[in-house]
Amino acid sequence: MEINATLLGQAITFAILVLFTMKFVWPPLNNMMEERAKKIADGLAAAEKGKQELTAAKSKIEEELKHVQLRATEIMSNAERRSDQIISEAKERAVKECEKIHSDAKAQLEQEIMRAKEQLRMRVGALVVKGAEQILKVEIDQGRHQALLASIKAEL
């Protein structure tokens, strides 16, 4: 056990080793390990976030689905109502149309009848006049017997 100058040499060696480690070994290693730790932490956080987002999306989808279903039934009932309405309207219109056609036909018919009657009357009038002429063998003066003829016509 003797202390000698080896002590100084050893101390210098020690100092060099420490300084070298401080300068060239520890900083890159430390950076690397910190980077790795950060990466892992980030990954875990991202996974957690993804999980949360997934549950949020799931609940949102469920809500949306419920909403859509509600809307579908609403649309369906609306459509039903509307179709009923359309059908009833169409029925009503058809009935009206039918009636109108009916009445038109009736009126036309009546007109036709009237016209036929008129023609008949005229014809009968003329026949009557002719008959009378032949009976009387006299020409009836259209001008003079106008009023008479008219009254006969009206009576027919």
Added chain:
Amino acid sequence: MSSTTEYIVHHLTHNNVIVSDQSSGFWSIHIDTFSMSLLLGFIYLFIFTLLARRAKVENPGKLQLFFELVVEMVSQQVKDVYHGKKSKMIVPLSLTIFCWIFLMNLMDLLPVDLINFTNHLAGNPEAHWRVVPSADVNATFAMSISVLFLIIGYSIKAKGLGGWGKELISAPFGIYALPLNILFQLLELVTKPISLSLRLFGNMYAGELVFILIALLPWHTQWLLGVPWAIFHILIITLQAFIFMVLTIVYLSMAVEKH
């Protein structure tokens, strides 16, 4: 018997080179301790610089993971033990202490006669070469005294020169017990490096001695003691390196804390 003594003494003698012929005896160097520790220090630096260069964030190799484990252990110790302000030096310091001491201690597991055998082959059987640097007080004291300076430096940096000086004269008994305080503080300062270095030195020296004694047994019975002692010694060398490191961190932590 004298040959046994000679054998042991031969194994425990340093390769001493006198660098100055002053009578004091201080100016000589243990070439074996110095060169072995330098070599081991360079091995340590080589491995860890390579690791730092090649370290990948993703898909680290097994070797990288192993050395990362060491670095992680050291930095965890620092995190757990050191309560001062963040220091750029303390983790590299601890890592260096742990790895360097571990490597120096590891030399204890080389067969005690290996070096002498090679000396013998080289035609120089009388050459001395102690292969375990940490079994030399110079090596252990060099480290512990460096740590002492760091303790003082950390104290001054944390508390200022005045704060440290004040603590030196006023703690632990108050300013009125000044001489007693100084005595206590100096004792506290001095015992730290001494306990650090003598603990390591003692363990390694004793371990080396036991290996030498085992080597004195007949060759066919050596394994009976040599194997258990070597296995036990694997634990000791790691533990001693770890203790030196942790105590250094503790002392530095104490240095920056207020009394």
